[in-house]
Amino acid sequence: MEKNCEYCGEHEHHHEEHNTREQLRLIVISAVLLVGAVIVEHQLALPTWQLLLVYLVPYLIIGHDTLKEAAEGLLEGEPFNEHFLMSIATIGALCIGFLPGAETQFPEAVFVMLFFQVGELFEGYAEGKSRDSIAHLMEIKPDYATLADGDKRVKPDEVKVGDVIVIRPGERVPLDGVIIDGTSALNTVALTGESLPRDVAEDDEVISGCVNLSGVLRVRVTKPYGESTVSKIIKLVEDAGEHKSQSETFITRFARIYTPIVVFAAIALAIVPTLLGGAFSTWLYRALMFLVVSCPCALVISVPLTFFGGIGGASRRGILIKGANYLDVLAKVRTVVFDKTGTLTHGQFAVTAVHPEAIDDHQLLHLAAHVEHFSTHPIGAALRDAFPDEATDGCEVSDVREMAGQGIIAKVGEREVAVGNTKLMDAIGAKWHDCHHTGTIIHVAINGTYAGHIVINDQIKADSAEAIAALHALGVNRTVMLTGDRKEVADNVAKQLGLTEYHAELMPADKVAHVEQLMGDGLAFVGDGINDAPVLARADIGIAMGGLGSDAAIEAADVVLMDDKPSKIATAIGIARRTLAIARQNVWLAIGIKLAVLVLAAFGVATMWMAVFADVGVTVLAVLNAMRTLRA
Ligand code: ADP
Ligand code: MG
Numbered sequence: 001m002e003k004n005c006e007y008c009g010e011h012e013h014h015h016e017e018h019n020t021r022e023q024l025r026l027i028v029i030s031a032v033l034l035v036g037a038v039i040v041e042h043q044l045a046l047p048t049w050q051l052l053l054v055y056l057v058p059y060l061i062i063g064h065d066t067l068k069e070a071a072e073g074l075l076e077g078e079p080f081n082e083h084f085l086m087s088i089a090t091i092g093a094l095c096i097g098f099l100p101g102a103e104t105q106f107p108e109a110v111f112v113m114l115f116f117q118v119g120e121l122f123e124g125y126a127e128g129k130s131r132d133s134i135a136h137l138m139e140i141k142p143d144y145a146t147l148a149d150g151d152k153r154v155k156p157d158e159v160k161v162g163d164v165i166v167i168r169p170g171e172r173v174p175l176d177g178v179i180i181d182g183t184s185a186l187n188t189v190a191l192t193g194e195s196l197p198r199d200v201a202e203d204d205e206v207i208s209g210c211v212n213l214s215g216v217l218r219v220r221v222t223k224p225y226g227e228s229t230v231s232k233i234i235k236l237v238e239d240a241g242e243h244k245s246q247s248e249t250f251i252t253r254f255a256r257i258y259t260p261i262v263v264f265a266a267i268a269l270a271i272v273p274t275l276l277g278g279a280f281s282t283w284l285y286r287a288l289m290f291l292v293v294s295c296p297c298a299l300v301i302s303v304p305l306t307f308f309g310g311i312g313g314a315s316r317r318g319i320l321i322k323g324a325n326y327l328d329v330l331a332k333v334r335t336v337v338f339d340k341t342g343t344l345t346h347g348q349f350a351v352t353a354v355h356p357e358a359i360d361d362h363q364l365l366h367l368a369a370h371v372e373h374f375s376t377h378p379i380g381a382a383l384r385d386a387f388p389d390e391a392t393d394g395c396e397v398s399d400v401r402e403m404a405g406q407g408i409i410a411k412v413g414e415r416e417v418a419v420g421n422t423k424l425m426d427a428i429g430a431k432w433h434d435c436h437h438t439g440t441i442i443h444v445a446i447n448g449t450y451a452g453h454i455v456i457n458d459q460i461k462a463d464s465a466e467a468i469a470a471l472h473a474l475g476v477n478r479t480v481m482l483t484g485d486r487k488e489v490a491d492n493v494a495k496q497l498g499l500t501e502y503h504a505e506l507m508p509a510d511k512v513a514h515v516e517q518l519m520g521d522g523l524a525f526v527g528d529g530i531n532d533a534p535v536l537a538r539a540d541i542g543i544a545m546g547g548l549g550s551d552a553a554i555e556a557a558d559v560v561l562m563d564d565k566p567s568k569i570a571t572a573i574g575i576a577r578r579t580l581a582i583a584r585q586n587v588w589l590a591i592g593i594k595l596a597v598l599v600l601a602a603f604g605v606a607t608m609w610m611a612v613f614a615d616v617g618v619t620v621l622a623v624l625n626a627m628r629t630l631r632a
Contacts, residue, residue: 020128023121026062027114033058034110041106048097048104055094055106063090063113080259082295086116089291092284093608102281108608112292119616123301126623140190140209140230142174148218156208157225167217173210176228177219179203184215191233192563193318209233232554236320240311243323244304247583251303255296262294262598269602282604289601292611298590302622303583309629310579316630318562319572320546326558329541330576332522336476336569337515339535340483340493342378342528343545344464344566349382349456353437356452364452366395368444370412371419373397377531379442380408382456383419403427404531405484405507407442418445421486423505425450438492440485460496463567468497470570480518482511482535511535526569527557543569579629586622593618 037054040046046054060067063086070087073079090109097104144153148164156174159165164180167173173186185197188210197213200206206219208230225231244252270287274280307324314321321327341347356364369387372380374397400410406427407420418428419442425432430445432453439457443450468479481502483490490504503514508531515525515535525532525539533556536542544557545564554560561568597614600606 020121020124023117023124027117027121030058030062030110030114033061034107034114037110038107051104051106052094052097055110059090059094059110059113062110062117063087066113066116080256080263082116082297085259085263085291085295086113089288092288092291096281096284096288099281099284101279102285105285105608112608112612115612115616119297119619122620123297123623126305126627140172141234142172142208142230145174146171156228159221159225161221161224163221165219165221167206167212167219169212169214169216171212173206173208173212173219174228174230175208175219175221175225176206176223177221178205179217180220181218182215184217185213186210187213188563191229191318193316194563194565233320236322236554236560240321240323243325245307245324245583246328247580247587248304248307248324251296251299251587255300259294259296262290266290266294285608286601286604289606289608289611290598292608293594293597293601293614295615296590297615298594298619298622299587301619302586302590302626305623306579306583306586306626306629309626310575310582313579313630314572314575317568317571317575318546319568319575320554320560320562321572321576322558322560326541327576327579329522330524330559330573331580333524333541333573334476334521335478335480335518335523336471337480337482337518337523337525337535337539338499338566339511339525339527339532340481340485340490341458343526344481344493344497345458345460347378347458347528349379349440349458351382351386351454352439352457353435353455354452355435355455357433357450359446359451364444364454367412367415367417367446367451368419368442368454370395370397371400371408371410371417373410374400375402375408377402378458379440379456383442383454386454405510415446416448418448419443421484421505423507438488440489460493461564461566463565465497467566467569468499470567471573472498474570474573476573478518480514482506482514484508484511508532508534512538515539524569526566528564543572575629582625582629586625589625590618590622 037058040054041051066083067087069081069083073081073084090113093105093109093112096102097106142156145156145159146153146166147159148166151166159175165174165177169184179200179202181202183199183201185199186206187197189195190211191207191209206217208228266287269290270284273283307327310327311321311324338344354361354364365383365387368383372383395413398411400408402408403420403424406424407418409416409418409428411417418424418430421441422432422443425443425445428445428448430443430448430450432443432450435441435453435455437455439455441453441455443453445451471479478501479499481490481494481499483502483504484506485504487504490502494502506514511532512534515523515538519540523539524541524543525535526543527536528545536544536556541559542557543559543561544554546554546560546562559572593614597606597610601611
């Protein structure tokens with residue numbers, strides 16, 4: 001529940017907004033008072049301690065929070081945070097004026113604190129902004145569901161499986177279900193990034209998170225809210241923050257050693273030259289600048305924000321990335337391995353020929369459809385569609401055994417029927433015949449005796465060829481297709497798409513073996529989640545076709561493509577590379593400018609103003625740069 005608040009909790013949001021406004025007010029007030037104090041200093045020749053009191057007013061107004069946090073950090077034994085650094089630097093600057101022969105640095109001290117707060121404000125704004133982009137995705141979150149029974153509005157999680165809900169035009173689909181009445185077009189853009197509406201009619205599935213555009217729909221709910229697509233996606237994106245990228249863990253480790261080093265360097269800078277005869281006030285001033293510059297904010301904030309932005313930007317285009325660490329891997333992908341059915345092809349087979357032996361067409365289709373009754377495989381769906389009376393003719397199906405990569409054996413009434421490829425026929429000793437048709441051949445045997453075959457055909461997805469070309473253009477030099485289907489079919493697909501290689505007639509275990517052999521430099525496996533979960537898990541990065549709601553895929557994969565378009569793989573790789581490049585720019589920008597100012601400070605060339613810029617200015621620049629990841 002805590003988590004929810006972070007992204008979409010109304011309460012928290014208002015709280016934050018209030019804080020920002022309050023912070024802005026303090027900044028303006030203390031800036032005005034600072035100007036006033038400078039005027040007072042020039043007009044009246046006040047003694048130093050009275051001048052200090054004048055400057056302390058804006059200083060405390062803007063800095064009291066920072067001082068408090070620094071004290072808290074100190075008490076908790078974790079002193080090396082930015083609040084501590086800013087506190088000593090500014091207190092030091094306030095005190096320096098009391099040293100013999102030194103000039104006062106009061107305006108500088110107030111300004112450092114002021115600018116530090118401007119930086120904090122800006123960070124808060126940037127973080128809120130990128131959170132909004134995630135919230136944009138979270139716009140898929142439905143507020144209510146309308147029960148058909150009594151036309152009652154209830155919370156989506158109060159709806160039970162089997163309930164009928166009404167979805168009016170303009171409303172968001174609250175739960176996954178099947179249309180029992182009505183036709184409409186659905187806007188899936190929040191889920192897939194695809195702006196073309198999808199037409200739906202009776203018996204079609206609807207996915208929660210889409211917006212109903214034109215007609216009134218009555219939908220029978222098939223999943224409770226917690227298991228509906230919308231909840232899954234929200235959870236997935238929220239959890240993404242927990243997987244840190246390499247750069248993020250590097251920065252955390254870096255900050256942990258870097259900050260104390262600079263603090264000790266500052267102490268040394270204040271003491272050693274003084275012992276060698278330098279003026280203490282000069283070297284103290286330089287040391288204080290060291291402290292201001294040493295604040296690692298720019299890195300600590302901008303790098304995670306960059307990755308957060310990358311994930312957010314990807315999710316806007318229907319690419320769900322489960323963690324920043326996967327951006328690291330995606331950016332380095334050199335080999336992409338595809339499953340064929342459902343990935344490069346639609347996985348919607350149509351029966352193109354029926355060749356029975358000893359029985360008739362009708363009987364052959366009848367048996368095949370029954371055996372496939374429970375199958376989730378696309379082939380199963382095709383065979384059921386070819387014999388629509390299957391569900392109603394009362395023939396009993398039992399003892400179903402699905403052999404991944406081969407087919408299914410089941411009892412239909414009294415007969416044991418096997419439906420699958422030649423491997424399955426060989427396994428049960430049925431004598432099969434080849435077919436002159438092109439396509440996927442599904443053989444059928446009854447009680448071990450061959451009964452003929454059914455030829456089915458699938459279609460290549462419209463953007464598959466483009467997807468392969470885009471990958472090659474990105475420098476992915478191996479594109480491989482692995483399939484359990486026949487060599488003839490695989491060869492045809494591979495040629496049409498321009499794949500660099502393919503392997504056919506594989507069992508699921510063979511696919512794992514092939515992937516292991518191909519692994520080495522960044523291997524992505526792309527599948528539809530149907531019987532390729534082991535390979536998805538084994539690859540450096542598993543990318544699944546979300547199938548707008550296929551559970552297996554969303555769970556097993558590291559990256560989910562919500563609109564099933566293979567061309568999104570190249571998009572995802574592009575986003576990952578850009579995110580990493582921006583993170584790298586930020587690291588070098590911050591470290592570079594800071595090092596330069598540290599050197600200038602040590603030699604006395606830099607001023608406190610430059611030190612403040614090196615800290616806050618760089619943070620602002622790095623954050624602005626990080627936010628570019630959100631954009632296309
Ligand atoms: P792909 O690698 O193309 O996704 P699979 O590994 O899922 O293919 O299946 C390989 C082959 O096994 C299919 O081409 C088909 O011949 C056979 N097969 C798998 N499942 C079934 C099924 N449910 N009914 C009939 N044949 C099947
Ligand atoms: Mg498959």
